[in-house]
Amino acid sequence: MLIGELAERAGTSTRTLRYYEAHGLVHPQRSANGYRVYDEAELRVVREIRALLDVGFGLDDVRPFVACLRAGNTSGDVCPDSVLVLRRKLAEVDDYLDRLGAVRQQLHSQLTHAIAHREEPCPRRRASAP
Amino acid sequence: MLIGELAERAGTSTRTLRYYEAHGLVHPQRSANGYRVYDEAELRVVREIRALLDVGFGLDDVRPFVACLRAGNTSGDVCPDSVLVLRRKLAEVDDYLDRLGAVRQQLHSQLTHAIAHREEPCPRRRASAP
DNA sequence: CCTTGCCTTGACGCTGACGACAAGGTTTAG
DNA sequence: CTAAACCTTGTCGTCAGCGTCAAGGCAAGG
Numbered sequence: 001m002l003i004g005e006l007a008e009r010a011g012t013s014t015r016t017l018r019y020y021e022a023h024g025l026v027h028p029q030r031s032a033n034g035y036r037v038y039d040e041a042e043l044r045v046v047r048e049i050r051a052l053l054d055v056g057f058g059l060d061d062v063r064p065f066v067a068c069l070r071a072g073n074t075s076g077d078v079c080p081d082s083v084l085v086l087r088r089k090l091a092e093v094d095d096y097l098d099r100l101g102a103v104r105q106q107l108h109s110q111l112t113h114a115i116a117h118r119e120e121p122c123p124r125r126r127a128s129a130p
Numbered sequence: 131m132l133i134g135e136l137a138e139r140a141g142t143s144t145r146t147l148r149y150y151e152a153h154g155l156v157h158p159q160r161s162a163n164g165y166r167v168y169d170e171a172e173l174r175v176v177r178e179i180r181a182l183l184d185v186g187f188g189l190d191d192v193r194p195f196v197a198c199l200r201a202g203n204t205s206g207d208v209c210p211d212s213v214l215v216l217r218r219k220l221a222e223v224d225d226y227l228d229r230l231g232a233v234r235q236q237l238h239s240q241l242t243h244a245i246a247h248r249e250e251p252c253p254r255r256r257a258s259a260p
Numbered sequence: 261c262c263t264t265g266c267c268t269t270g271a272c273g274c275t276g277a278c279g280a281c282a283a284g285g286t287t288t289a290g
Numbered sequence: 291c292t293a294a295a296c297c298t299t300g301t302c303g304t305c306a307g308c309g310t311c312a313a314g315g316c317a318a319g320g
Binding site for chain 1: 186205208212213216217219220224226227230231233234236237238240241244247248
């Protein structure tokens with residue numbers, strides 16, 4: 001399978017696949033004419049990468065999962081390094097949820113205050129003589 | 131007050147203040163020698179900007195608040211345009227909270243699955259002959 | 261006079277995951 | 291013979307909010 005076909009089947013672009021390769025996540029063979037040749041396993045790898053990136057992982061976070069798949073596992077999750085990343089990411093998300101919750105709180109109270117203290121359509125004469 | 135003093139009092143850098151000016155958020159006077167001169171009102175403006183950016187607003191989102199302050203209001207929140215932005219941002223945050231919650235769910239179940247199906251320290255011989 | 265310490269306007273770097281384009285080689289079909 | 295449709299490497303652009311020089315002007319103290 002050439003890069004175009006893989007891109008289509010994985011739902012990405014050829015640019016993306018070359019990008020992943022440049023960052024050491026995918027290792028295609030090369031045919032005589034220099035074309036990249038991928039096997040079915042690489043398709044699974046690419047889909048794993050995409051799934052994790054969609055969830056907010058960075059390329060570096062993805063590496064253990066790829067290695068895990070490459071090691072022969074049917075799932076990229078089951079290796080210790082992957083579990084470590086999963087734990088870390090879960091903690092990060094929890095952290096972010098907390099902060100975002102606080103932000104939400106603040107926005108809400110700010111909005112309440114704003115509505116309570118409504119002032120006229122902004123650029124208007126100072127509240128003195130109507 | 132010159133740019134250095136304002137930067138210190140606002141807890142930012144001179145670079146940042148010039149950046150805000152370049153984006154039309156701050157309008158300092160100029161002294162004879164070309165130095166930027168700020169008054170106390172600009173300090174409040176800068177603090178408003180900082181507070182909003184810290185909460186995740188973009189510079190464009192901040193504009194109505196600055197205009198509101200500049201219009202003579204003691205709070206940047208009370209003008210209609212500011213309220214619109216607050217509502218929109220609150221909606222965005224809620225949206226983000228939802229998606230992040232879903233991600234958290236997925237990570238959690240992925241982690242559970244991973245722990246249940248634990249495989250040996252990753253790069254190891256295929257599960258066949260121990 | 262010289263240094264120190266402000267200030268000025270550029271202009272490039274950074275982070276991440278690509279998009280877009282350039283200039284060219286290869287293979288197949290007509 | 292040529293056009294179409296693949297492929298290659300390389301380089302620059304994107305978004306945001308600045309950090310970080312670079313090169314120079316201006317004011318005051320010793």
